[in-house]
Amino acid sequence: MAHDQHEVDPGAYDFASIQAKWLPVWEESKPFAAGRPGDTKPRKYILDMFPYPSGDLHMGHAEAFGYGDTVARYWRHQGFDVLHPIGWDSFGLPAENAAIKRGVDPRAWTYENIDQQKRSFRQYAPSFDWSRELHTSDPEYYRWNQWLFLKLYEKGIAYRKAGQVNWCPNDQTVLANEQVVDGHCERCGAVVTKKALTQWYFRVTDYADRLLDDLNQLEGAWPSKVISMQRNWIGRSAGADVEFEIEGREERIPVFTTRPDTLFGATFMVVAPDSELAAELAAGASDEVKARFEGYLESVRTESDIDRLATDRPKTGVFLDRHAINPVNGERLPIWAADYVLADYGHGAIMAVPAHDQRDLDFARAFDLPVRVVVDTNQPVTGVIPVIPLDENGVPYLPDDLPPLNPGDTGVALTGEGRLINSGPLDGLSKSNAIRRVVDLLEHRGLGRAAKNYRLRDWLISRQRYWGTPIPIIHCTDCGEVPVPDSELPVRLPDAAGLDLKPKGSSPLGAAEDWVNVACPKCGGAARRDSDTMDTFVDSSWYYLRYLNPTDEGVAFDPAEAEKWAPVDQYVGGVEHAILHLLYSRFITKVLFDEGYLSFTEPFTSLLNQGMVLMDGSKMSKSKGNLVEFASELQAHGTDALRVTLAFAGPPEDDIDWADVSPTGAAKFLARAWRIAGEVTSSPDVEWKTGDAALRRITHRLLADAPGLVEAFKFNVVVARLMELVNATRKAIDSGAGAGDAAVREAAEVTAMILDLFAPYTAEDMWERLGYQPTVALVPWRKADPALLVEESVTAIVQVNGKVRDRIEVSPKISGEELEALARASAAVVRTIGDSEIVNVIVRAPRLVNIAIKG
């Protein structure tokens, strides 16, 4: 029997035809364009982290963009002019790798991917303002990356230096510290090695204090996890720089310590083997020492970061046969080179206090170096832990069974509080007082000062790859580094055709002879362009500002527009950028603030991290065969069911296991809601007040509660409440007031309006079935009627000793006295109390009475 393929029951919910019906309508009317001239509404800027165009959207995108869109749609209903833009983070290695593998042009590959991905995106119907779409790989965009670079160069924030850098042998390029995760390349997973290279950096360490301190303003508005990760990453520690004389050396060596109070306990000094200082000290020693040092250095160089990061590995090192002088007591301290001291932290040298530092103690025990206790951790210090033990009369005493003070034997360093001993003028002081005293002492003698140190390193931004923003610097043999004049921006990427993009450790751009050879802008002589490209995290560090005027050819962004829209009110994206992108973006925002371009110092006022979409408890991947394809889910269930499924699965920041959710359940709910809109028989001008009060109460409670729920990101609860409303409406139609009741129409309209946050197609179609014109997305939020939020009566609970003994229906306005009287009169209560004595009665009118009795 031949079926007409379009044979669809007109009374049945068919997501495909609803999508096909409304998408062109919205594309035509563009209801989501922001900043229309003359719009006086208050503004909100809702931003999703822009995607890398990898070919197609996946479930992770579906989740994140769904949440972002819910928030954007919500604020539109609340009467805001909402800026909700989208663009493409379209520079980066995948395009280049595809180019190498398949001989395609990286540009063509990228823009084809964008086209494909965009088609899925449109089906998914986020309420984007597509007119502001941007691509970081367009010269119109990266021109401003170059502008930003030159600004930073001008201010001394961008600079070039030589050093040991992270090198990804797979991608054949350097990496920033943030892009090395557990010794592996953040992007491709290869084991990262070290390489000595001259590279471009941004001086993010100059902003370390502000990046750390300003996290306080994000407290409560960003996930606490992200805040603590950033705090850890910046890793500020306070202490002192102490200068040590070195025998046979003119200049003193500074060391950083967080425990200057233990200075009298220093028994040796350690320098990082890969530091210049170590090489210099070894050079001044005997040939035998020199040889031993060279051998050690070699072994240190060959070990990977992975090995080096392993904890509990035995301490290694060599004695350099040189000595330092302790500035406070004149003692000679042997100097060792050991790899547990890092060249690029502090000054690459430490004073070792084995009694009070576990690492120093491990080293001292391995090489039989002296251990001297200078803090008696058995002596309690007032006001700090350990608390002074008190005897039964409240008199402080010292217990007899104190732990021994011999870390050299126990192997456990004494890191706690205590009183200073063996420390001359510091004896008897507490830790904090000793720190203050010794810093004073050192400052007075010019041998040290209070100091801070950071784990954060400067941001290495140059990359030896093709598909990125060219660094706008020209290297001239006579003039050195010369910035490309603004009038010559953008420095465009040369055509990839004819270039060998295969990674070979230097940028492919260097081989583009026509491109790389230029006249020096200063002297006109022969010069070469810098052939590295920028880290793509530079692109994304300020893109949120480019959306404000994406086609402006005169400025990167318009400060007046920034004043109107920025900072971003709500940012949505993955927690994988907890440090990377979010730290860089915060940094660049502060730089732009300092330069007077912005009036705020934090780019993202509020942050929502979505969880991951899993399958059967683990991350989805092709190799595991547990991939849930976005495209096929979209095909099978439609946009709305997919979005409702994701919103309803649980709190947005939690992971979603696709095995636990039910897109068909979501589709059923949508169909149920949609059918109701078709059953309503009253006309739009019906008088609400005449409607069924019970249903109206449910409707208005939702109107009242939903804003708080959405603003707290409890999307799953909002969906549950919508289900509740739909169930109640169904009941009213079938076995209550009937389809013609005003409350049924009201409930259906409110359902459509709120459903728009999660299921825009269904909501729009319902809206039309209810007799209105598009678009439901722009319908103002209905005000909840306060009269309907008050219950006619409430159930008061009567407890005896916390156990529920009776329930009484009372007026919500009942007084405490009346309620107590009613409770005491309750038969069940009287029975329970019997002869017992009433000790206490707690009354919380109108909800609860608790009678406490004896026995």
Place this chain on the structure above:
RNA sequence: GCUCCCGUAGCCCAAUCGGCAGAGGCAGGCGACUUAAACUCGCCGCAGUCUGGGUUCGAAUCCCAGCGGGAGCACCA
């Protein structure tokens, strides 16, 4: 090893301030509609909140300890 988060029904999840443990869904059971099935509609909830202590008139909620799970950090002087 250190820090943070989380443990509620077979499963996913709710429970504004410490005040009736259940809003919602999945799965399941029963029923109506149907020749039958699907769809649809209706009905069905004794889990006392991981364990043990504590605070309180009252604890899923606050505190302490433990168990289990997840995340972050881990030679940073």
